[in-house]
Amino acid sequence: MQSFDLVVIGAGPGGYMAALRAAQLGLRVACVDEGVDAQQRPSPGGTCLNVGCIPSKALLESSALYARITGEAAGHGIDVGSVQLDLARMQARKEKIVRQLTAGVGYLLKKNGVSFIPGRASFKGKEGEQIHLTVHREGQETTDIAAAQVIIATGSVPRTLEGVPFDQERILDSTGGLALTAVPRRLVIVGAGVIGLELGSVWRRLGSSVTLLETQETFLPGADQEVAQQALKILTQSGLRFEFGIHLEAVEKTTESLVLTYTRGEESLQLDADVLILAVGRCPNTAGLDLGRVGLVPDAQGRIPVDAHCRTPVAGVWAIGDVVRGPMLAHKAEEEGVAVAERLAGQLPEVNLAHIPAVIYTEPELAWVGWTEEAAQAAGRAVRIGRFPFQANGRAKVRGAPQGLVKVIACAATDRILGVHILGPEASELIAEAVVALEFQASSEDLARIVHAHPSLSEALREACLGVDGRTLNL
Numbered sequence: 001m002q003s004f005d006l007v008v009i010g011a012g013p014g015g016y017m018a019a020l021r022a023a024q025l026g027l028r029v030a031c032v033d034e035g036v037d038a039q040q041r042p043s044p045g046g047t048c049l050n051v052g053c054i055p056s057k058a059l060l061e062s063s064a065l066y067a068r069i070t071g072e073a074a075g076h077g078i079d080v081g082s083v084q085l086d087l088a089r090m091q092a093r094k095e096k097i098v099r100q101l102t103a104g105v106g107y108l109l110k111k112n113g114v115s116f117i118p119g120r121a122s123f124k125g126k127e128g129e130q131i132h133l134t135v136h137r138e139g140q141e142t143t144d145i146a147a148a149q150v151i152i153a154t155g156s157v158p159r160t161l162e163g164v165p166f167d168q169e170r171i172l173d174s175t176g177g178l179a180l181t182a183v184p185r186r187l188v189i190v191g192a193g194v195i196g197l198e199l200g201s202v203w204r205r206l207g208s209s210v211t212l213l214e215t216q217e218t219f220l221p222g223a224d225q226e227v228a229q230q231a232l233k234i235l236t237q238s239g240l241r242f243e244f245g246i247h248l249e250a251v252e253k254t255t256e257s258l259v260l261t262y263t264r265g266e267e268s269l270q271l272d273a274d275v276l277i278l279a280v281g282r283c284p285n286t287a288g289l290d291l292g293r294v295g296l297v298p299d300a301q302g303r304i305p306v307d308a309h310c311r312t313p314v315a316g317v318w319a320i321g322d323v324v325r326g327p328m329l330a331h332k333a334e335e336e337g338v339a340v341a342e343r344l345a346g347q348l349p350e351v352n353l354a355h356i357p358a359v360i361y362t363e364p365e366l367a368w369v370g371w372t373e374e375a376a377q378a379a380g381r382a383v384r385i386g387r388f389p390f391q392a393n394g395r396a397k398v399r400g401a402p403q404g405l406v407k408v409i410a411c412a413a414t415d416r417i418l419g420v421h422i423l424g425p426e427a428s429e430l431i432a433e434a435v436v437a438l439e440f441q442a443s444s445e446d447l448a449r450i451v452h453a454h455p456s457l458s459e460a461l462r463e464a465c466l467g468v469d470g471r472t473l474n475l
C-alpha cells in the first residue's frame with residue numbers, strides 16, 4: 001500500500017490546484033480522479049475543463065463570432081457574402097481546447113511530482129492518524145492508499161427534476177446541451193440561471209428559438225436588481241424568450257416533439273420543443289465516497305460540512321469547492337484548494353467568500369462583486385451610488401457594444417466601495433479592478449483618482465466612481 005502526506009480526491013480546479021500547491025510546498029501528494037473522456041482515457045480538470053467553464057466559453061466565443069459576422073459585419077462596411085455554419089467543426093474546436101487543457105493539468109501534476117491515480121476513490125476507514133482509501137478503476141485491480149491528510153474535492157453534478165429524467169437525446173443536462181450535433185429549431189431551457197442564460201445564448205445565436213422557463217418571479221435574484229432588469233431587457237431584445245413564475249408539471253415525448261405542460265398562477269400552459277435542457281442548479285457530489293466510514297455526514301443540502309478554513313469535523317479530512325458551502329465557481333474552488341494546501345504546510349491563508357466575483361458570459365456580460373443595493377437596504381446600511389452607462393464610453397461605442405452600465409455602491413459614511421455591478425462588454429475582465437478595490441478597502445475617491453487609459457472600457461468604472469460623489473465628467 002502506498003502512503004502519502006496528502007491525498008486529494010478530485011482533479012477539478014479545486015483538487016488539482018490543492019495538489020499542485022501542496023507539492024510545491026514539499027508534501028508527498030497523490031491526486032485521484034475518476035473523470036474520463038469519450039475514449040475512456042483519464043481526463044483530469046473536473047467539470048470546469050471537461051464539461052463546464054471551458055467548453056461553454058468556447059461555444060460562447062464561436063457563436064458570438066458567428067452572430068457578429070452575420071449581424072454586424074455589414075455595419076462595419078464588410079460584406080462577407082453568404083455565411084455557413086459548420087457545427088461539427090465548431091464542436092471539434094471546443095473539444096480540441098478541452099483536450100489541450102486537460103492534458104495540461106496532467107502535465108502540471110507530473111511536473112510538480114504529484115502522483116496522479118485514475119479511478120474512483122472511497123474511504124475505507126481511519127487507523128490512528130492514517131486515513132485509508134481504495135481506488136477502483138473499471139477493469140483494473142483496486143489500489144489501496146493512505147495519508148494523514150485528505151482533501152475531498154469531488155465537485156457537483158446536475159440537479160435532476162422528478163418525473164423528467166435525462167435521456168441525453170432530447171432531454172439534456174448541461175453536458176448534453178454543450179454537445180448538440182445539430183441546432184435545435186425549438187429549444188426550451190428549464191431554469192433561467194447562469195447555465196440557462198449561457199447555453200440559451202449559444203443556441204439562440206446559432207439559430208434556435210429559445211424559451212427559458214423559470215420558477216422564480218424575479219430574474220437573477222442574487223444580482224443587483226437594477227442591473228439585472230437592464231440585462232433582462234437586452235437579452236429579451238436579443239431574442240431569448242423568458243417566462244417567470246412557472247411550475248413544470250410534465251414532459252410528454254411524442255415522435256415529433258416534446259410537449260411541456262406547466263402552470264403559471266392559475267393558468268395551465270403547453271409548449272412544444274425539439275430539445276429540452278434542464279439547468280435547475282447543481283448538487284454536491286459525494287456519491288460512492290463512503291463518507292460514513294470516517295464518520296462524515298453531509299448536511300441537509302448534501303454538502304460536506306466545513307469551517308471557514310475548509311476543515312471537516314473529522315481530523316485530517318478537508319473539503320473544498322462545489323462539494324461545500326459557498327458559490328459553485330471554479331475560482332472559489334481554486335482559492336480554497338490553495339488555502340488548504342498552505343494551511344497544511346503551516347501557513348495561515350484566508351479565503352474571503354464575500355469578495356468572490358460572479359460573471360455571466362452573456363452579451364453583454366454581467367459581472368459583480370460585493371453588496372447589491374437590495375442587500376445594503378436590507379441591512380439598513382446607508383449607501384451612495386454612482387452609475388455610468390457604456391453609451392457614454394468611447395471604447396464601447398467603437399466596439400459597437402454601448403449597452404449596459406457600471407454601478408458602484410459605496411458606504412455613505414466612509415466612501416468605502418461595498419459593491420460593483422457591471423453590465424457591458426468585457427465585464428468579466430473589468431470586474432478584476434473592482435475585486436482589487438474591495439480587497440484593499442478602497443474608497444470610490446481612490447478609484448476615481450487613478451488614471452485609466454483612454455479610450456478604454458475601464459474608464460466607465462472610474463466615471464461611475466466619480467458619480468458616487470455627483471462628479472461624473474463625461475455624461
Ligand code: FAD
Pocket residue numbers: 009010011012013014015032033034035044045046047048049051052053054056119120121122153154155156174175195285287288289320321322323328329330331332333
Ligand atoms: P469539479 O470541477 O466538479 O471536479 C470534481 C472532480 O472530482 C471531477 O473531475 C470528478 O471526476 C472527480 N471525482 C468525483 N468523485 C470522485 C471520486 N469518488 N473519486 C475520484 N474522483 C472523483 N464556474 C466558473 O467559475 N466560471 C464559469 O464560467 C463556469 N462555467 C460553467 C459552465 C457549466 C456548463 C458548468 C456545469 C459549470 C460551470 N462553472 C463555472 C462551475 C465550475 O465548473 C465548478 O464550480 C468547478 O468545476 C468546481 O470545481 P471543483 O474542483 O469543486 O469540482
Ligand code: NAI
Pocket residue numbers: 161190191192193194195196198213214215216246247248279280281282327328329358359360361
Ligand atoms: P443556477 O442556480 O444559476 O440557476 C438555476 C435556476 O433554475 C434558478 O434560477 C432556479 O430558480 C431555477 N429552477 C430551479 N428549479 C426549477 C424548476 N423546477 N423549474 C424552473 N426553474 C427552476 O444553477 P445553474 O444555472 O444550473 O448553474 C449551476 C452552477 O454552475 C451555478 O451555481 C453556477 O455558479 C455555476 N455556473 C457558473 C457559471 C459562470 O460562472 N459563468 C456558468 C455556468 C454555471
